Amino acid sequence: METNNTNSDFQIVTASAEDVNWMSTMSEREKWNPGLKDAIAFQLVDPNGFFIGLLNGKPVCCIAAVKYPNTTCGYIGRYIVEENHRGKGYGLRIFKHAMEHLTGCCIGLDAVPSQQKNYKKFGFQYATAVKRYIGVIQRKAQICKNIRRAKDISMDKLIEYDARHFPCQRTHFLASWIHVGTDQCLVYIEDDGTIKGLGGIRLGVDGYRVGPLFAETPEIAENLLYALCPSESDTKVDFDIPEPNSDGILLAERLNLQYFGESGRMYTGVIPKLPLSNIFAFASAELG
Missing domain, CATH: 3.40.630.30 (Gcn5-related N-acetyltransferase (GNAT))
Incomplete structure (x- = not known):
């Protein structure tokens, strides 16, 4: 400054x-x-x-x-x-x-x-700490019956699930992100209608940016990640993982993505208590 x-x-x-x-x-x-x-x-x-x-x-x-x-x-x-x-x-x-x-x-x-x-x-x-990883995800034909388009899921369910991973409900953000900001936004949903994961991907100046990527397990995160990437070719991606999510770091390393650098997430007031182990990528550095 x-x-x-x-x-x-x-x-x-x-x-x-x-x-x-x-x-x-x-x-x-x-x-x-x-x-x-x-x-x-x-x-x-x-x-x-x-x-x-x-x-x-x-x-x-x-x-x-x-x-x-x-x-x-x-x-x-x-x-x-x-x-x-x-x-x-x-x-x-x-x-x-x-x-x-x-x-x-x-x-x-x-x-x-x-x-x-x-x-x-x-x-x-x-x-x-928030660690950025970048690299190419190899094309992989993967069919998971539990993955659906976020556009097909009721907004009240999406808002409630997203709010578990952010300090507040962000209704306008979700609507904008799903319909405008991302090239694809997907949900992992159980047969009983319970959402277990949410992911988005958007084309950037240099490859794709993944975010958010919320998941109850590393396996769900990986399924969402592969489903988000365009199926016709290998995909260059980057995403920002909170350091406490060791499973997220391991997933990035297993996919041969490279550590690019880090920032620090900071807040005024009381620091929100978020389930960082379920956050495999924040939505964006600009809006959280």
Whole structure:
């Protein structure tokens, strides 16, 4: 984070749809591998939760500060300052603006190790390491009668199941993710109608991004993962696994995926108690 700068030509505005596209372009420049449909899928969750910093009318920084509707949960992501404008205080100002927007919320974010100390100054607490794995999953013909499209499952069941793995219900996010954000979203469901797993995959700039991947067992997670990948070819993927999920790490290693790096999931307020052993991939670094 930068020192403060009082340049009167700098202003913060709520992002337009085109601005959110620019934010995705910034993410691509940072090598974050955004999903190709992230801009519209993210904005549908909270249209007022995306901000652009303008210097003399031109965008120089951005941040997402999404409030999950009808909850006290928020999430910060897409926090980027153009390289030639770093160290001038613009990033700090837009971050403070995001925090004010989320006043009263339990706020989550993913932070690279070098920035975690700075976030602690704003009341964030470290919850868990999140490890990214990347690689190619070999094509595998696999038929599992328990896997169905999420679009075919009643939303109330999906919302309830997702909420077990996140600090709050995220109805708008799920609807956006299933219908817009992902290329495929699947559910593992028992014969009695009990959901035992949920997974999504979306095409990114470089391969596919898996998330979420929630499962009651490693076997269900693996079945969902193979079913999510396009069947016509091997599939390059990346996904973010909470470090305490040792089964998730073992699954990634058994599939010959490579460790790429890690971030830290942090929260303000009380750290949510989540079943990390059942979270084989978080939905996204931008919205949790």
